[in-house]
Amino acid sequence: SQQGEEDPQALSIQEGENATMNCSYKTSINNLQWYRQNSGRGLVHLILIRSNEREKHSGRLRVTLDTSKKSSSLLITASRAADTASYFCGSGNTGKLIFGQGTTLQVKP
Amino acid sequence: DTGVSQNPRHKITKRGQNVTFRCDPISEHNRLYWYRQTLGQGPEFLTYFQNEAQLEKSRLLSDRFSAERPKGSFSTLEIQRTEQGDSAMYLCASSLEGQGSGNTIYFGEGSWLTVV
Numbered sequence: 001s002q003q004g005e006e007d008p009q010a011l012s013i014q015e016g017e018n019a020t021m022n023c024s025y026k027t028s029i030n031n032l033q034w035y036r037q038n039s040g041r042g043l044v045h046l047i048l049i050r051s052n053e054r055e056k057h058s059g060r061l062r063v064t065l066d067t068s069k070k071s072s073s074l075l076i077t078a079s080r081a082a083d084t085a086s087y088f089c090g091s092g093n094t095g096k097l098i099f100g101q102g103t104t105l106q107v108k109p
Numbered sequence: 110d111t112g113v114s115q116n117p118r119h120k121i122t123k124r125g126q127n128v129t130f131r132c133d134p135i136s137e138h139n140r141l142y143w144y145r146q147t148l149g150q151g152p153e154f155l156t157y158f159q160n161e162a163q164l165e166k167s168r169l170l171s172d173r174f175s176a177e178r179p180k181g182s183f184s185t186l187e188i189q190r191t192e193q194g195d196s197a198m199y200l201c202a203s204s205l206e207g208q209g210s211g212n213t214i215y216f217g218e219g220s221w222l223t224v225v
Contacts, residue, residue: 006151030211031211033213033214035216040221041218041219042113042200042216042217042218042219043152043200043202043216044216045213045214045215045216048211048212048213050211088151088152090152090214092211092214094165095140095157095159095164095165095206095211096142096154096157096165097142097154097214098154099144099151099152099153100151101149101150101151102151
């Protein structure tokens with residue numbers, strides 16, 4: 001069974017707009033990792049945020065973590081058509097990651 | 110660092126046949142994970158190894174599934190007597206774990222299985 005849920009399940013925006021997707025998880029975690037997956041491909045790692053961190057940035061990506069609400073968000077600023085993909089958060093506790101169903105992002109040129 | 114390598118990338122097999130997938134983790138990564146992903150779903154955890162020891166197996170891993178990592182390097186995932194419900198992408202991942210709160214887990218490109 002999946003531990004987490006991503007919200008929304010699907011998101012469609014215009015190029016240049018910001019995209020925000022949320023992730024919730026059920027049990028306590030050591031870290032949370034966000035991934036991108038293009039159709040038919042493997043998962044590409046984006047950001048790891050540890051349970052004692054509240055926010056991390058990487059280029060156009062900003063991730064927040066609220067352990068009291070058991071939730072995280074991924075913000076992609078100034079989106080590009082190449083950002084079109086599915087995005088997953090994996091919540092980690094005992095070593096493995098547990099994933100939700102992901103958010104499918106479509107960025108229209 | 111050549112990334113996590115999986116072979117074969119695609120496999121079509123007849124129901125009832127056995128299949129084996131191989132995963133070569135990133136060099137010196139001591140942890141290796143197997144996941145399964147079906148269309149429209151997120152990856153589901155199957156099992157993971159720390160060196161050659163299999164530390165955890167999901168209830169999803171039925172008796173027909175067996176994973177090994179004999180020398181703590183590459184791993185194989187075998188599915189016996191395949192069923193149509195086994196059709197999925199099988200993802201391998203690896204990480205370098207020590208003490209602490211976990212490190213980045215890197216995934217391979219996956220192995221697609223189609224059971225006909």
